[in-house]
Amino acid sequence: DIPAMYKTNEADVLYVNYYYFKNDWEKYQTDLKATFIHEFQHMVLFDSRSRLGLNPDVNVWLNEGLSMLSEYYGGYAAPHYRYIGGYFEVNQGISLITDSSSQDYGLSYLFARYLQIRFGDSFIKKIYTSQYTDIRAVEEAVNMDFNELFLDFTKMILVTGRNVTTDTRYNIEEFNYPEGSEGYNRNGFNLASVIDEVYSLYSRNNYFITSTGYNNKSLEMYGFTITKWSGNIDNITLSSSSKGIAGMYASW
Numbered sequence: 001d002i003p004a005m006y007k008t009n010e011a012d013v014l015y016v017n018y019y020y021f022k023n024d025w026e027k028y029q030t031d032l033k034a035t036f037i038h039e040f041q042h043m044v045l046f047d048s049r050s051r052l053g054l055n056p057d058v059n060v061w062l063n064e065g066l067s068m069l070s071e072y073y074g075g076y077a078a079p080h081y082r083y084i085g086g087y088f089e090v091n092q093g094i095s096l097i098t099d100s101s102s103q104d105y106g107l108s109y110l111f112a113r114y115l116q117i118r119f120g121d122s123f124i125k126k127i128y129t130s131q132y133t134d135i136r137a138v139e140e141a142v143n144m145d146f147n148e149l150f151l152d153f154t155k156m157i158l159v160t161g162r163n164v165t166t167d168t169r170y171n172i173e174e175f176n177y178p179e180g181s182e183g184y185n186r187n188g189f190n191l192a193s194v195i196d197e198v199y200s201l202y203s204r205n206n207y208f209i210t211s212t213g214y215n216n217k218s219l220e221m222y223g224f225t226i227t228k229w230s231g232n233i234d235n236i237t238l239s240s241s242s243k244g245i246a247g248m249y250a251s252w
Contacts, residue, residue, distance in 0.1 A: 012043055012047060014036060014039050014040065014043065016032065016035070016036070030076060030078070030079075031079070033074070033076060034071045034074065034076035034079070037067075037070050037071050037073075037074040037076065038067040038068065038070060038071055039067070040070070041066055041067040041069075041070040042063060042067055045058060045063060045066065045128060048128050049128065049129075052129060054129070054130075054131060055133050057133060058127070058133045058137070059097065059133055059134045060098070061096060061097050061098060061108045062097075062108070062112075062127070062133075062134070062137065062138070064105055064108045064109075065108035065109055065111055065112030066112055066124065066127070068080065068083070068105060068108060068109035068112060068113075069109065069112040069113060069116060069124075072109075072113065072187075072188070075186075077186065077187060077188030077189075078185070078188050079188070080106070080109060080188040080189055081188055081189035081194050082106075083104075083105045083106035083109060084106040084107075084109070084110055084189055084191070084194050085106070085194050085197065085198050086104075086106050087104045087106035087107045087110075088106075088194070088195055088198045088199075089198045091104045091106075091107070092223075092224070092225040093220065093223050093224075093225045094107075094220055094223055095220035095221050095222045095223045096108070096111060096150070096222045096223065097134070097135060097221070097222045098220070110157070110191075111153060113174075114153055114156060114172070115138070115141075115142065117172055117174055118142075118168075118169065119141070119142045123138075123141040123142055126140065126141035127141050150222055152169050152170065154224050155169075155170045156169065156170045156171075156172060156175075157191065157195075159171065160172045160175050160176060160191055160192060161175060161176035161190065161191060161192035161193075162192055172191075174187050175187070175189070175190065175191040175192075176190060176191070176192070177190060178190065179193065
């Protein structure tokens with residue numbers, strides 16, 4: 001039974017605006033198919049956890065990351081570079097784990113994909129069946145402290161594809177495929193190229209990306225911001241608190 005607090009038709013049904021089918025199917029079919037897969041994951045997660053007697057309200061950042069990952073599984077990863085680029089262009093500094101409308105799809109997807117590559121597909125089932133709905137579900141799924149995992153994740157963003165290290169925690173082959181290759185077409189982006197393109201195009205004082213440094217040094221827990229990195233990976237650290245970590249990587 002679905003708890004009374006949820007508004008539902010008590011059926012596993014997805015709704016889509018008929019306009020797109022009627023008038024612009026050829027134009028929108030890829031986005032529509034990806035959206036079906038995306039929303040289907042939300043439905044399955046909610047339904048599965050409800051049937052197991054677990055809280056179905058998995059944190060937004062984690063739930064959306066899984067839905068974006070579902071698009072990748074379905075073969076619709078091509079538009080994902082736009083989401084990832086959008087994070088580095090506009091949303092740097094926001095928390096990965098925010099549970100509000102400010103949640104960033106690009107960052108959530110990149111994190112979920114990183115988990116899938118590093119720990120395998122099995123992490124998804126573990127999150128589906130976890131008693132937790134937040135970072136503890138991830139810690140349980142990968143058997144790793146979230147602070148350590150987040151630091152590894154941010155190191156990866158800085159150095160993958162830049163010939164800094166061969167450590168597979170930080171240098172992710174799937175994120176390094178050259179544009180036009182089969183791997184690139186399957187994965188949807190080259191992470192270093194996406195970041196470099198953003199930084200070559202934008203120098204905005206009202207964002208974190210600036211030509212001379214940082215204008216806004218305010219960071220949320222499990223947030224980070226960078227320009228570029230040209231240092232030793234062993235020297236990368238994030239500051240900590242009783243709740244979590246955040247960091248700012250200065251330019252060289």
